[in-house]
Amino acid sequence: MSNSSRKAIVLFGHGARDERWKEPFIKIKEMIQAESAAYRVELSFLELMSPSLPEVIDQLVLEAYSDIEVIPVFLGQGGHIRKDFPAILDECQKKHPGLRLSAKPAVGENLGVLQAIAKYCTN
Amino acid sequence: MSNSSRKAIVLFGHGARDERWKEPFIKIKEMIQAESAAYRVELSFLELMSPSLPEVIDQLVLEAYSDIEVIPVFLGQGGHIRKDFPAILDECQKKHPGLRLSAKPAVGENLGVLQAIAKYCTN
Structure with a gap:
């Protein structure tokens, strides 16, 4: 299986x-x-930690991944998710026009995640 | 049921x-x-939003809650959780010595929460 047929998931914190x-x-x-094992998974960070999201995407493209999904591991959606994140994604897409680059809503939008937190709070 | 027999949960973001x-x-x-309905639940914030954690605890004590558990709704544990949070809790306890004030580990330490995030990432 070549990397181009494998999907990469990038967690963005x-x-x-x-x-x-x-x-x-x-x-x-x-x-x-x-x-x-079908997923290649990498971590990336907005600030204070490395690697950055563009660094990870560059590396995955070098390794011939052609389908990358980014998941913002943020609970609340403020300026980082509403402004910074789309701008970074946009830059990455422009740099790699042939790349299938997509993003999920932040994990804090997912009902299952919120239910797990609520359950933890009362356990 | 008096408030003093009810437990209050304060989410701290x-x-x-x-x-x-x-x-x-x-x-x-x-x-x-x-x-x-047995739980009184309130939100509190470290910065940029109100109310603060001390404000919420003061209010709950005024309302005769005597048992308050704080849950840090943070994924990662950095300086905010390792330094700022214990210092704030300590101040609150000193201000209200008779209060049963406790704290859970941050939600990012809970296996169920992490599993829910992992599940969301691959759905």
Whole structure:
């Protein structure tokens, strides 16, 4: 199976100064990979941590991935998701016009995620 | 049932300039309240949004709640959760020495929450 037929998923998080901040993101990545070897999964960050989203997309394109889906692992949708994120995606698409680049709504929009949080709050 | 026998849950989020950022937090609050009328649930924020955590705790104490659990609705644990949050909690406890004030680990530490995010990523 060539990479061009495989889909890559890029988790996009805010980033923080403390390296331990990314631990849940690493766990989510491992969960997805344990579920299916069909997915290449990478982490990327808006600020304070690396790699950035454009760096990850450049690398995946170099490795011949032609279908990349980005999932913003943000709960709330403020300026980072409504303004910064679409602008970054747009730049990446312009740099790689042949790439199938898509994005899901932020994880905080997903009912299952919110239900899991609500359940945790009362357990 | 007096308030003193009821438990209050306070969700603690980061906050953002865009008011729409708090929408998922409102949904989580509504889910918890729909599940059980036994819980009083309030939102609080670290910065950029109000009310703050100390403001909410002061108000709940005024209303005779004597058992308050705070849940940090943060995915990653960086300086906000490791330093700012314990310092704020400590101040609140000092101000209200008779209050049973407790905190859960951040939602990003919960396996069920991470699994829900991983599931969303591949759906």
